[in-house]
Amino acid sequence: MSTLPIAGSTYDKQLSAAKTFITERDHFLVVAHLHPDGDAAGSTVAVGLLLEQLGKTYVMVNEGSIPRKLAFLPNADDVVNYEEVGLQRKYNSVICIDCADDSRIGDVRDAFTEDAQILNIDHHPTNDGFGSVSLIRTDAAATVEILYDLFQAFELTWNQPLATAIYTGLLTDTGGFRYSNTTPHVMAIAAEMLRLGVDGHELANNLLEKSSFAHILLLKKALSTLTFSDNNRLAWVMVTAADMAETGATNEDFEGIVNYPRNIDGVEVGLLFKETAADTYKVGFRSAGKVDVAQLAKSFGGGGHVRAAGCTLNGTLDDVVTQVTERVRSALQ
């Protein structure tokens, strides 16, 4: 097993404090952010498995349900959907996972006692340190990576279900080991989890390769609008409100479509124009690296990162497309 990444550090002290928090209490509410993703859901069930090994009792809860494609997670059925089922009582000991601030907990806060003690385990750089005890490592790729460290501190017995939960969080928060947060430590943990019997192929298939029905219908519509200009260095697609309605697409189904134009060989800037209301368009900017799209989006009152940014503009589709593509054109020169 890998050694802890930062020995004798503040992080080590946080690990000790987290361990004490859990050791000294007996009954826990375990909650991740609303509408949990792979890291949130994987972390939740992993903490549940830890508490089980320690002989503690606990309830796992979320505002919103575990997505169907994460239903394979061990004990996923036991995660209470707070909106639908609610809880019978309030809890004094809370383990809060993958939440940058307590608003991310959503309505589940109503299930905390007034003097509830919160252990805040997270990797978001924007975490505000809410709660009584923090276990935060902002250079971790996923909360499950921090849990791996915590479980090592507990000298927990590893097994396949636990490894599956950890692997799921790593896989989804690194985009399948493709994002720049995929550190050697992440890969080394993934190797250990595979050694414990995780079916990485099946997880990748279900979590990364599968598209929703609405996603593929939306992709079909979006690609039918694919337009190139500037020697194919600029490309864009458009999605109307009618497209969203006709395909029944949610924001989750919409994910990833913005990347298609930029991912074409030779394209420097890819754009997506999405109608969000009458004469209102959200513009997604993606750069292959040469153009700083944060600057471009900012010039339209938006913002973001060098390679991924966005803004919202008013006007007809034609006007908005002309305005934005002209400014990208200047940047390309």
Add this chain to the structure above:
Amino acid sequence: MSTLPIAGSTYDKQLSAAKTFITERDHFLVVAHLHPDGDAAGSTVAVGLLLEQLGKTYVMVNEGSIPRKLAFLPNADDVVNYEEVGLQRKYNSVICIDCADDSRIGDVRDAFTEDAQILNIDHHPTNDGFGSVSLIRTDAAATVEILYDLFQAFELTWNQPLATAIYTGLLTDTGGFRYSNTTPHVMAIAAEMLRLGVDGHELANNLLEKSSFAHILLLKKALSTLTFSDNNRLAWVMVTAADMAETGATNEDFEGIVNYPRNIDGVEVGLLFKETAADTYKVGFRSAGKVDVAQLAKSFGGGGHVRAAGCTLNGTLDDVVTQVTERVRSALQ
């Protein structure tokens, strides 16, 4: 560094023999299979870097060029395209990489002397053991995984360029660590290569996320034909010869399109009908797991694996689609 997977085995003896083969000679021809992929090209330059460290001289050569997206590989420019440039002399010591049989070497065989000694390094289960010395491990995900073992045996000094070559082969031959050949050993090597400074994010972007221009145009055409039946448990797309011609797509551009229908949530069988000549269609079958498409393809005179198979049928597109979908329908029931 990871230990060798099989100590004191036949494989260990093969490693020794390969080491001796290289140690005892001075000038090498290094060749991978024609039209090299990421594993072939990564392995080629990695062997070159090994030979350089050992103070040997060598020439790297291929029938066909290194694909443009692999041009970042260290010394990729030094790999001779045999068809275009040829070689001045013949070689007696050959290191042959990622080739299941010597036909995969292509015309480069003409550059071997009649009594050439060949070291055959490969991971294909079908490798026929051609050559004088074999270093074959068929449970390796990629030839670079075997090279990793060989380099450990040489106690070679690892560095970032070498690690990049190894990582490239792992990444491409495992489909981005998604195929079932992604063993713990593969992941552990990947972790080590990242530790040596490989930019895994950039490699994944360039090798896995990028699509060719022709690919995306073909995808757009294919998706415009997307058809569902049987409660969306069966879905298919069609690609005509005209589509291929209009988009200028090669077989490489075509790759991956067959997976789109099957990858839709709820679809059990995905099909692709590709016109290869007048009234002739290649049919690609993909299964989500419940239906054995090898059986289906076999019933049409084709074959393949449980989840991926194919056949060729004659008739009009309508006839072929009707014939195939009816048989899939029976299998779904």
